[in-house]
Amino acid sequence: MPNSLKTKLIINPAAGSGTTARRWPHIKRQLDELGINYEFIFTEAPGHAIALAKEAAEARFQNVVAVGGDGTINEVINGLLTAALPIKPLMPVDLGVINTGTGSDFVRSLGIPRNPDRACHHLLSRQRLKVDAGLIEWKENGEAKSRYFINAAGVGFDAETTSAKAKISRLLRGPVSYILSVGATLFGYKNRPVKIKCDERQENIHRVLSIIIANGSYFGGGMKVAPDAELGDQLFDVLTIGDIGKVELIQAFPRVYRGTHITHPKVSVERAAVITLSSTERLLLQADGEIIGEGAFRLSLVPGALNVII
């Protein structure tokens, strides 16, 4: 019998450099004290939250809550948006977040608490925001693939850093792994030509450091990369960071945390709902801090795809 009033929590014990499993008993006590009617389940491996969120939506849980970081949220929204629900495109499920991640860019963009205790109280909020999602489509060995994202996707330096971080994190966790991956990428990375088309505008080739397709404004663990991006405005902010040298990049880097980098002469921002990206060189794409794949990509906006508890 479906229980339309219940909340399902999907917990990634590995999020927050493995600290989420340890923090769970405390979070659980908070939820119990608040009288929240919930069930919970732990993920067992990367990708598992997709299947769990899909099952929860199909079982008619009213709220599905990601307990983890940006990667967990990404998996949960992929489950919700691929669930077989009879009244599509209306999403009858509300997404909640108890952030235990390290980067926390989606919750920063959304403006909901980063602190897990405050996030538990926040689940009682009656306010919802219709948030757009992004759909990424590409081909892998001739096979069509797709994946949703909610906060930001990018090609170039950020994707290469994400890839380096995934490798370094096998040996070392926490902020040190992030600093090392930026350093390693900075050392070996060369700006590359990327062909980009935004909506019906003319296709252009630019030599770039990165192109970031932002739905939310924060990115890379607290950088205000697209200061004017709004999660529900039905457009992406497309940030092109052009052919910038390494010294110039290091000098301009602090500006990204204040959001003042967008006035830099080699940075441009435009708004669009459909973007295609390709390159004659290796083009890796990251979305919500996870590596998606390599190749040519089409990213399209799905307006108001998710109801988020705010």
Ligand SMILES: Nc1ncnc2c1ncn2[C@@H]1O[C@H](COP(=O)(O)OP(=O)(O)OP(=O)(O)O)[C@@H](O)[C@H]1O
């Ligand atoms: N049970 C599990 N064991 C190991 N890894 C898991 C498990 N469940 C999910 N994962 C993976 O853990 C990774 C990290 O999760 P997540 O991004 O939520 O945490 P984080 O990296 O600490 O946070 P943030 O991205 O906000 O910095 C994701 O790639 C996810 O697929």
